Amino acid sequence: MTRQSLVKSNSPAFVDLATLAGMVADGDCFGVGGHHFARLPIALLRSIAALHKRNLAYTAWAGGLALEMLLEAGCVGSIDLCFSSLDIFGLPPRFRASAEAEAVPLRDWTALAMIEALRAAQRNMPSGAFQLPMGSSMMERVPGARTVADPLVGEPIGAIPPLALDTVVLHAPRADASGNVQIIGARALDIAMVGAAKKVLVTVEEIVPVGTLGAAGRQTVLTRNQISAIAVVPGGAWPASCLPFYATDYAALAAAFESEAPLAESLALPEAGVPAHPRRAVAIRAADLPQRFPAILPAPATPTIDEIMAVRLAAELDDESFASAGAVSPLANVAYRLAKATHAPRMMLATLSCGHLDIAPSPMLLSALENLDAETAAAHAGGDDTYSTYYQAGAVTHEIIGAAQVDRLGRVNNLALVKKSGGKLRLPGQGGMADVSNMHRDYAIYVTRHSPLSIVDEVAFASSGRGLLDAAERSAAGYRTGRAQIFTDLSVFRLDAETRELVVAEIMPGASRAAIGAATGFAPRFAADCREIDLPDADILDILRRQIDPLGLRRLEFVGARERGGLIASILAEDRRLVEHYAGGIA
Template identity: 40%
Template sequence: MRKPVFFEGSAPWCPSVEALLSDVGDGARVGVGGFHFTRIPVAQLLELRRAGRRELTYVAWGGGLALELLLDAGAVARAELTFSSLDVFGLAPRFRRAIERGELELEEWTALGMISALNARSRRLPFEPMQQLAGTDLGSGWSRPTGGDASGAAGASGAAGAAGAAGAVDLVPALQLDHVLLHASRADDAGNVELRGAGGLDRSLLFAADRLLVTVEERVAVGELGAPGAFVIPRTFVSGVALAPDGAYPTSSLPHYAADLRRLRALAADPDAPLDAAALAPHPRARAAAKVPPAAIRHGLSCLGVAGRQQSRTTPAETMVCALARTVAAGGVATVGSASPLPTVAYLLAKLLWAPDLLLMSFNGGLVDVGWRPMTLSLAEQLDFDSAAAHAGGDETYHWYYQQGRVTHEVVGTAQLDATGATNNISIRRPDGSQIRLPGQGGMADVANLHASFLLYLPRQSRRNTVQRVDVRSATRVLPGPMTVLTDLGRFDRDPADPGAPLVLTHLHPGVELAEVKERTGWPLRVADDLKTTPAPTAEELTALRERVDPLGVRRLDFVPAAERGALIDELLDREEELLAAATDGGPPT
């Protein structure tokens, strides 16, 4: 084990990003902080590209833009992660291509597995115990001792669950890291670093690393750190820090600038687009967007809702949103996962109409107890950053909420579902035996058996995504508790008397015929004796949904085919940019 390189008495400031990364050599195990489109250390990744580093092992919660940057330069030989996607923009093309061609060695972790492995490393232990995985093909190489406490422990909220209910544990081996690259808001002259906003797995990464290398937006005097919601990393753990304004662009670094989804959309639209410094040059719109007051954003979205009033027929998306929302009760705890427009709209509808005390965690658990807001594609982080009761890490909320069984709702999507409720977001076999690489399961393998219930959604049910048996098991609910699948046709539930049996169709949506469900289901359909019709959205629900909760119609993203998704995203970004321009000028949007 390498000896950690810690602060040794002088401020760890470096004159440049190049100097900061001078000791990161070929073959290093490099952890990357941030997640999705939040605080990715882009300036450091571009420097690794420029320096021609090779044979790196990439370690992070997610891949996405960060991994795409390194794969594009041929810098990575191995990756250890839980998923890799470009979020609402779809699959990460370089990751998919590298896996399908066998050019990238990959170790897939569950989110809790990676957190546990990092915790073990930070404590200098060989392993860390965690709730035993079940119903997944991941984690099979971990040690599984016998004789665990079978009593379990439900959360204080009374959620039954699954959290430790079986008592068995996995022993997750420590995950070694040579360097962690992190981008943060500010650092002081002594080298203390201030993190703000959703933390991803940063707090687990930084304490597990031999060396922590940080870029920041600002350098301030000692005593000036400690902004509301901030977490300060003591200088003891910082091996080097360099000033790099816009060092996370085109991802966000609030409160300095928002994620530039327009730039990210352009990069995602062209899988062969250049990913160099010139292509990622900062655009002023990202800083301008971060300076618009949240109240002005909310007002602008409400004006759009009033301007867009309509009395059109109820759409399948609206039926699904209202059906999902009705599963949310007052006093619940809901968390927003990755690329989940429809469930997010459902949570917001419930919070507005009948569950104002719903504790909502967004940005993968990093922004805790956010206030109600309208649905938006590119402005959500600013609104939640401003209203959150706590800025945390996904690792912390896993311990606080998931492992204690406190989460009542996290509706997740799946690419493939089988008759028993097993999911697959990892890979699908083509008829010729080759694989289509999917993003990965993220935290599904954990949460399927940590939540009080397991809810899945399929916006466009077909025989391709409902199959007799999945190719790879990402996650399955195997412990007692509800397991529900909501599609655009109806609702399926697990038979509590026979959990291993095929799912049962319990509800048909209004206007859907049973014959259509049979035609679009890839297994022999089981129908409940008391098959019900899903209650149609009420006038109150539809008005709130269309005018206040989702005036832009972001919910449509889950329903359009992949070929049409880009055009809809462009439409949404156009409207949001109009709104920001109007808010900046002081007038209402048109």
């Protein structure tokens, strides 16, 4: 292995934004720090796009907004990622168009393969080793990945070459005058990416004197010898968040995604700086909020399917559960919080891809959710260390994950669907599903619209699956055995350990065997003890509606693309009203 020479210093350069952007070279293997809409270096990405950098090998856990900006500017020469999503706003249109047209080479990774490849580069090792994603076909997709025999015991394992990065860009709240950089809250893959990078370019909200970073309390510090250069750019992550300065500005993101103007123009920070709403939202604390909110949504005469599924998913959890909320799963996030607020107060709950550990079940206020979880969490972490500490160790019991398509063997396809025309419809990607589907004690997948297109006889590509199913094979791999189930708006399937096929175990209220059969792409079998699920009682519905999810974020997973925009607009309006009310005198 030939490792690139580092361009880092005990004395990082302090430069302006234009100079920092100019340090990115055409053709760089280019990583972006932050995650989802948290701490994205938006101002720096805009400057890089304005310089018309070319042929960047975009390499990161997630694509999302950062990748959309670079694709729009024609900066991207190739893409390596685990998934790409715009969170509540749906699939990223530029990424989808590029992937479907095969305009830019795209390589899909499992999260664990990317983590171990980055760590191999970080540690100056010739390769990284990882558990195989049994039940998926992802090993044929991950670049350079091989199945090899463990040198000590001969068992098959995954091996991956080091993933060295030329440049990583990230945004952080502060640096001190020596160049030590502070991160508050979840840190995604920032530690591994910084360690694997030749150059690390950072924008920060402010510079503080040496010795004062510790006053911030819980934090992660990237020491100055890991940093190449720093620019002070107040508001440099907006409209993404930067704790403790401002929350994600979802209204600004919605306007940018709806606008016909280029993203680089729509995402320009206003001359007055970060608007008041995200600054007020980030200051809300759990103690500022009521135990129950006044009713916001009209209470239906009977529970809606989103409520029924949330309550049924919550019933899977108990005091010994450790549930992780993955990307873009509001229904699962609601179910976890509902369980912890009711019958499972001792369960552990982690959010933002396991970046906030053991949080309190705060209400899902869109703008304030990240800082509420960061405040109440027992610890902050990154995806790289939580994979080895929790997932690979088999400590996580549940990560209830949404799927686009599931087949009779319980395998998931979240990569691409084939259209009637023969073309492809690109999906977000499997994220970490290929890994964690085997690592979690319980396998729990949900599909909010049960149809012959979503529940199929055989997926075209298995992006994830429960390859280790029965107790013997799971015990041999060091994992606990639990339930393996698929939840839909019509039924609950159980994955039978003997036949390894789905069996209908429960029927949703109002559904029928005939409806399930008509909506399934194969002839479903019904368990001998198949039963109809009971409707949720009034008390738990009140907690769901007025304590856990007063905005009804769970509904976003039950509407089509045409209805999503209107629903988001109504949610954002109520979110703003609640933040303004409960922020009180917060400036």
